[in-house]
Amino acid sequence: MQRVCGICPTSHSTAFLDCVERGMKIDPAKKVKLLRVIELELERINSHMLWTGHMANILGYKMLFMFFWKEREHTLDVFEKITGGRIHHNFSKLRSARFDLTKDMENFMLRKLARVEKKVKGYLKTFRSDSIMKARLRGVGTITKDGAERMGVVGPVARGSGVNIDVRKHIPVYRELGFEPVLEKVGDSYARTLVRLRETLQSIELVREALSEMPKTRLPKWGSFAGATFESTGRSEAPRGEDFHFIKAENGIIKRAKIRTPTFSNIISLEGMLKGREIGDIPVILGSLDPCFACMERVMVVKDGKAEDMSEEEFRRKYVGNNIPSVCPTH
Amino acid sequence: MMEVNRKELLLEAGKANKRLVAIVCIQEKDIFRLDYIFGERGEDITLTVRAPLKKPVVDSIMGTFPVAELFEREIHDFFGVEFHGNRRLHDKLFLPEDYKGPPPLRKGGHKHA
Numbered sequence: 015m016q017r018v019c020g021i022c023p024t025s026h027s028t029a030f031l032d033c034v035e036r037g038m039k040i041d042p043a044k045k046v047k048l049l050r051v052i053e054l055e056l057e058r059i060n061s062h063m064l065w066t067g068h069m070a071n072i073l074g075y076k077m078l079f080m081f082f083w084k085e086r087e088h089t090l091d092v093f094e095k096i097t098g099g100r101i102h103h104n105f106s107k108l109r110s111a112r113f114d115l116t117k118d119m120e121n122f123m124l125r126k127l128a129r130v131e132k133k134v135k136g137y138l139k140t141f142r143s144d145s146i147m148k149a150r151l152r153g154v155g156t157i158t159k160d161g162a163e164r165m166g167v168v169g170p171v172a173r174g175s176g177v178n179i180d181v182r183k184h185i186p187v188y189r190e191l192g193f194e195p196v197l198e199k200v201g202d203s204y205a206r207t208l209v210r211l212r213e214t215l216q217s218i219e220l221v222r223e224a225l226s227e228m229p230k231t232r233l234p235k236w237g238s239f240a241g242a243t244f245e246s247t248g249r250s251e252a253p254r255g256e257d258f259h260f261i262k263a264e265n266g267i268i269k270r271a272k273i274r275t276p277t278f279s280n281i282i283s284l285e286g287m288l289k290g291r292e293i294g295d296i297p298v299i300l301g302s303l304d305p306c307f308a309c310m311e312r313v314m315v316v317k318d319g320k321a322e323d324m325s326e327e328e329f330r331r332k333y334v335g336n337n338i339p340s341v342c343p344t345h
Numbered sequence: 346m347m348e349v350n351r352k353e354l355l356l357e358a359g360k361a362n363k364r365l366v367a368i369v370c371i372q373e374k375d376i377f378r379l380d381y382i383f384g385e386r387g388e389d390i391t392l393t394v395r396a397p398l399k400k401p402v403v404d405s406i407m408g409t410f411p412v413a414e415l416f417e418r419e420i421h422d423f424f425g426v427e428f429h430g431n432r433r434l435h436d437k438l439f440l441p442e443d444y445k446g447p448p449p450l451r452k453g454g455h456k457h458a
Contacts, residue, residue, distance in 0.1 A: 166364050166412035179364070184386040249386045258382070260369045274367040274416075282412050 016104045018273060019306060021061050024053045025252030026273070027106045029259040033248025034108060034239055037261065042109050043234050047187040049111045051224045053097075054250065055217040056123075059130065060089040061253030062210045062217075065304050066137070069207060072301045073150050078137070085133050088126045095122050109237035120225055131218045138211045151204035155287040155299035158201055165283040168276050169255020170209045171303055175201030181251040191223045203302035210304075240266040252276055254304050277306045346380075346391045351403050354394055358383065358406055361390050365406075368416040370424050372452055377401045377426055396426060405430035423450040 015030040016023030028050055035042065067082030090100045096119050097103035097112075105111050115123075141147055157167070162175035172179045173195055180195040182188040196212045198205035245262045255276030262270040280303050287299050324332070349357050358365075363384035371378045381392040396403050405428040407414040417428040418438040425448035428434055437444060 163364070164411065166366075166410060179385070181386050184388075247382060247389070256366070258367045260367070260380075260382075262371060270369075270371050272367070272369045278415060279412055282415055 016102055019275070020101050021064065021306065022057055022252045022254065022257070023102055023104060024050075024057045024106065025250045025257045026259075027104055028054060029248045029250040029252075029257045029273075030261070031106055031108060031248070032250060033246045033259045033261045034242075034244075034263075036248060037244030037246030037263070038237075038239060038242050040109050040237060043229075043231070044187065045229050045231055045233065046110055048224045048228050049115070050106060051187060051191070052115075052221050053103075053105045055220045055224070056089060056092060058217045058253045059127075059214050059221075060086060060093070061304075062214045063089065063130075063134075065210060065253075066207065066214075069298075069301050072297045073147065078140070081133070082137070085130050088130055092123050092126050095119055107236040108239060110234045114233050115225075115228070124222070124225070127218050127221060131215060134211065134214050134218075138208075138215070141207060141211060148204065150298060151207060151302075152200075152202055154203045154291065154295050155302055156200070156202040157283055157287055159199075161286065162201065162283070165286070166279055167255070167283050168279050169252070169304075170206055170213065171255065171280050171283070174198050174206035174209045179256070181249045181256050188220075191220055191227070193220065203298055206302045206304075239263065242266055254306055255280060275306065277303075281305060346393055349392050349394060351394060351396075354381070354392060354404060355406055355409060357392055359409060361392075363388075363390065365410040365412055365416075368413065368420060370420045370426060372398070372424065372450075377424060379403060379420070379426070381406075401426040402429055404428070405434075407431055422448070424448050425451055 015027045018026045034040075063082050063086040067079045067086065070076075070078035070082060093103045094100045096115060097105050157165070157171070157175050159176045162172050162177045167175075167177075168179055176197055176199045178195055178197060182193055183195055196209050196216055198209050243264050246260075248259045248261070250257050252275075256279070257276055258274040260270070260272040261268060284300065284303060287303075288296065291299065347357070358381065361383050366382045366384070366389065369380040369382065371380070375398050377396045377398060379394045379396065381394070383390050383392070394403055401424070403426065405413065405417055407417065407428075408430065414431060414433065415438065417426075417431050418434055418436070420426050421428060421431075421434050422438050422440045440449070
């Protein structure tokens, strides 16, 4: 399931597992929940750093862009150390996790995170004080609280407008860690930037707390959904907002899967944000939504039990006008 | 989960006064089941509308929930369900513009509506 996206693979696997575990009425152990918190939050740090660097690039700050991506490398190192993969990392299993964190991994993670935290605090100061940043971002692409609620936007876009939407506040383990969503009121690109930077610092703190609360028990055995029949929905808070999965399974075979990625909910608000703005603001406004087109555009064709991933252009060349096999959109 | 008919959908959705999260289309034996999911995790409600397989038509809710426009267009692309009142329904969202085949996720070779 993590193959849906290269930036937020864990969010998809967590939402999928939420779905299956709710459907099969499995409640994983606290240790497993905390491990998922750690991976989700590391992913958020990674994604927000990537986004802020990208935003700095759009604004013309090439150096700041490189600085952010340099720090992002450290979070990728952490992923490599604890999961073995830098991009398509996955750690979660039904009812359990692949393996436990060792003391060595924990120390490595804390050391790297301390470095990232120090740097991000400095960059946050830059964003708060730099007058050119403010001139380019303030009042650009504003969406009011009412507008955001009406449009049904999710994630940092909604929280930048003061709408208190976050899947994490409905999850008991996050409440135990004292989680409160980060909110800004104004709803412009600047507010969304601040939300993401503040969330990065909050995520670092959440990882530390999750590590300190980790029980010293052994991991439970992996589960399997062989033979299970259920129909369920699951969610997780991806870096871009709420990720929604729907699964219908019969006798352990998935009959219908539906994924609603956060960008799909957010992109509709773009039209209203662009109205009346200048051409130069378009990249800033589009960028401030943190769109992930990778998970909106591709299709996967399943033919004779083999999956084939392709772009729209390839799909058109190969299948339009011919007999179409069953097509699963990655949505 | 609450069963509603085509006419009651918007009224019930308005009563719920929650954010539209997703619309899921599931093809069952001779009907399409459309699940409208509203609200946050743990407090969500699902409204279910059924439409016949032969001529699936439901009312669009994009006037009240603008985000439904994309959800409905996606379902139209892949299942061929008609959403009455969605102005851009026939502009392809995910499928290529010149796509002429049957709705790809629909089982049993029907023509595109």
